[in-house]
Amino acid sequence: MSLKQKTSDLKRRMREALQGGGEKAILKQKATGKMTARERVVALCDPKSFNEYDLFVEHAGRDFDMGDKYLPGDGVITGTGTINGYPICIYAQDFTVAGGSLGWMHAKKITKIMDLAMKLKVPIIGINDSGGARIQEGVNSLAGYGEIFYRNTQASGIIPQISVILGPCAGGAVYSPALTDFVFVVDKISKMFITGPEVIKSVLGEEISMEDLGGARVHAETTGNAHFFAESENDCFEQIKKLCSYIPWNNTKKAEPFPKKPPRTRQYNIDEIFPSNPRQPYDVRDVIRSIVDDSEFFEVHELFAQNIVVGYARLAGQTVGFIANQPLVLAGVLDCDSSDKAARFIRFCDAFNIPLVTIVDLPGYLPGVDQEHAGVIRHGAKILYAYSEATVPKLTVITRKAYGGGYIAMCSHHLHADFVFAWPTAEIAVMGPEGAANIIFRNEIKNAENPDEMRKVKIKEYKDKFANPYVAAAYGYIDAVIEPQETRNLLIHAIEISYQKDETGPSKKHGIPPF
Numbered sequence: 090m091s092l093k094q095k096t097s098d099l100k101r102r103m104r105e106a107l108q109g110g111g112e113k114a115i116l117k118q119k120a121t122g123k124m125t126a127r128e129r130v131v132a133l134c135d136p137k138s139f140n141e142y143d144l145f146v147e148h149a150g151r152d153f154d155m156g157d158k159y160l161p162g163d164g165v166i167t168g169t170g171t172i173n174g175y176p177i178c179i180y181a182q183d184f185t186v187a188g189g190s191l192g193w194m195h196a197k198k199i200t201k202i203m204d205l206a207m208k209l210k211v212p213i214i215g216i217n218d219s220g221g222a223r224i225q226e227g228v229n230s231l232a233g234y235g236e237i238f239y240r241n242t243q244a245s246g247i248i249p250q251i252s253v254i255l256g257p258c259a260g261g262a263v264y265s266p267a268l269t270d271f272v273f274v275v276d277k278i279s280k281m282f283i284t285g286p287e288v289i290k291s292v293l294g295e296e297i298s299m300e301d302l303g304g305a306r307v308h309a310e311t312t313g314n315a316h317f318f319a320e321s322e323n324d325c326f327e328q329i330k331k332l333c334s335y336i337p338w339n340n341t342k343k344a345e346p347f348p349k350k351p352p353r354t355r356q357y358n359i360d361e362i363f364p365s366n367p368r369q370p371y372d373v374r375d376v377i378r379s380i381v382d383d384s385e386f387f388e389v390h391e392l393f394a395q396n397i398v399v400g401y402a403r404l405a406g407q408t409v410g411f412i413a414n415q416p417l418v419l420a421g422v423l424d425c426d427s428s429d430k431a432a433r434f435i436r437f438c439d440a441f442n443i444p445l446v447t448i449v450d451l452p453g454y455l456p457g458v459d460q461e462h463a464g465v466i467r468h469g470a471k472i473l474y475a476y477s478e479a480t481v482p483k484l485t486v487i488t489r490k491a492y493g494g495g496y497i498a499m500c501s502h503h504l505h506a507d508f509v510f511a512w513p514t515a516e517i518a519v520m521g522p523e524g525a526a527n528i529i530f531r532n533e534i535k536n537a538e539n540p541d542e543m544r545k546v547k548i549k550e551y552k553d554k555f556a557n558p559y560v561a562a563a564y565g566y567i568d569a570v571i572e573p574q575e576t577r578n579l580l581i582h583a584i585e586i587s588y589q590k591d592e593t594g595p596s597k598k599h600g601i602p603p604f
C-alpha cells in the first residue's frame with residue numbers, strides 16, 4: 090500500500106473507532122440530556138487543545154461471547170489537553186459503549202493516562218459515566234479498579250485529581266472519585282451509589298428512586314461526596330475551569346498569580362455587613378468578599394455542612410483558601426460534617442501550597458446526643474489534626490465569638506497559626522457569658538434575693554472580664570487587635586511576608602489522622 094492508501098486506511102479505522110457505541114446508543118445518550126464523551130472532553134479543554142491516545146485499544150473480554158464484540162476504544166477516551174492554557178491529562182468514559190463499564194483494557198487506558206499525569210506532574214481529570222465493573226470480565230474488572238484506586242492514592246497530594254460524575258455511576262465507578270480531591274455533579278444527570286435501587290429492593294425490600302438514592306443534590310447537600318453542583322454539563326465545565334485557575338498544577342508549584350484587584354467595597358462594605366448587635370447573624374461570605382480581590386469568592390462544598398464556608402479567593406493576586414464559620418447556619422458551630430469539610434479542604438491547600446485564611450465566629454462544637462453518637466469527637470479531631478499538620482502560611486482573624494474548643498480548633502496560635510488578628514468585637518473565652526455565669530456563679534445566683542437580677546449582674550461581670558480580645562492579647566495569643574477595615578491590608582502583608590515560609594513537620598513515614 091502507498092502512503093496515501095495507508096493514510097486513508099488509518100482514516101477509515103479512526104472513523105470506525107470514533108463512532109463510539111453507534112448512532113442508536115448516541116441518540117439514547119442525548120435523549121437523557123447528556124453529551125457524548127468526546128463532546129465533553131472538547132467542551133472542557135481549550136479549543137483544539139485535546140489530543141486523544143489509545144484510540145485503537147481493544148477489549149480483552151473472552152467470556153459470554155465478548156470475544157466477538159467490537160467495543161470502540163474499549164469505552165473510554167484518554168488524552169492530554171490544556172485548560173486556561175495549562176496542561177492536563179484527562180479521560181472520559183463512553184456510556185454508549187457497553188455502558189462505560191470497566192474491563193481490563195479500559196482500566197489499562199485509565200491507569201496509563203494517570204501514570205502520564207504523574208510523570209508530567211499535571212492534574213488528572215476523570216469524567217465518569219459508567220455502570221461499574223464490566224460484569225463479563227469478572228475478576229479482571231475488579232483488578233482494573235484496584236489499579237486505579239492504588240494510583241489515586243499514590244497521586245494524592247502530588248497532582249490535583251478532579252472527578253466529574255456525568256451519568257449513573259455504580260459500584261467501583263464511585264470509589265475512584267471518592268479518592269480524588271474534587272467531585273463535580275450535574276443536576277438530574279449525575280447518580281452515584283454502591284448498589285442501585287434494584288439491589289436495595291431485592292436485599293432490603295426498600296424502594297427508592299435513583300435520584301433520591303444518589304442524585305446530584307443528595308451528594309452535594311447530604312452526603313458531601315460531591316464538592317460542586319452544576320445545573321448543566323456546560324455549567325459544570327465552567328466551574329472546573331474556574332477551579333483550575335485557583336490551584337497549582339502540582340505540589341511543587343504555587344498557584345498562578347493574577348493581577349491584583351481591589352474588592353468591590355461599595356457592594357461589600359464591612360460596616361454594613363457586620364452587625365453591631367453581637368447576637369445578630371450575618372453572611373460570612375460577604376465579609377470574605379469585602380476583603381478579597383474583586384470580591385470574587387469561589388466556594389467549595391457550597392451546599393454541604395453550610396455552618397462552615399470553605400473556598401478560594403485571591404489576595405493581591407495570590408490564591409488563598411478561606412475557612413470561615415457561617416453565623417447564618419447553626420450560629421457557625423463545628424459539628425461532624427463541618428469538621429470533615431474543613432479538614433479536607435485544609436489538607437488540600439496544605440498539600441498544594443495554598444495559604445490558609447481562617448475567619449472565626451463560633452460558639453464552639455455542637456453539643457447533643459446525636460452529635461456525640463455520630464462521633465463528633467472523632468470527626469471534630471480531624472480539623473485539629475489538619476490545622477496542626479499544615480505548614481503553609483496560616484492566618485487567622487477572630488471577628489466575634491471564639492469560645493472553647495472552637496477557639497482552639499479554628500487555627501489558633503496554639504495550633505501554630507503564623508498570624509492571629511482579632512477585631513475589637515472579638516470575644517475569646519471558654520464559653521459564652523450566659524453559660525459561664527450559670528456555672529461559676531451558681532451559688533451566688535441561687536442564694537440571691539432576686540436570682541434573675543443577680544444572673545444579669547454576673548453575666549455582665551463575666552462579659553466585662555472575658556468578652557473581648559484583650560485578655561488573650563495580654564498573653565500574646567493574639568498578635569494584633571485590628572480595625573476591621575484594616576483586615577485586607579494586614580492579610581496581604583502577612584501573605585507577602587510569609588512567601589518564603591518553608592516549614593516541614595518532624596520526619597516520619599506518615600501521621601495517623603483520625604479518619
Ligand code: HXC
Pocket residue numbers: 186187188189190219220221222223224225231234257258259260261262264284285
Ligand atoms: C457490563 C454493563 C454494565 C456492567 C451497564 N452495562 N452496566 N455491561 N457490565 N456493569 C451495559 C448494559 O448491559 C447495556 O448494554 C448498556 O450498558 C447500557 O445499560 P442500560 O442498563 O441499558 O442503561 P440504563 O438503563 O441507563 O442503566 C444504567 C445502569 C444499569 C443503572 C448503570 O446499567 C446498571 O444497573 N448496571 C449495573 C450496575 C452495577 O451493579 N454495577 C456494579 C458492578 S460491581 P446493551 O448491550 O444492552 O446496550 C462493581 C464492583 C467494584 O463495580 C467494586 C470496587 C470497590
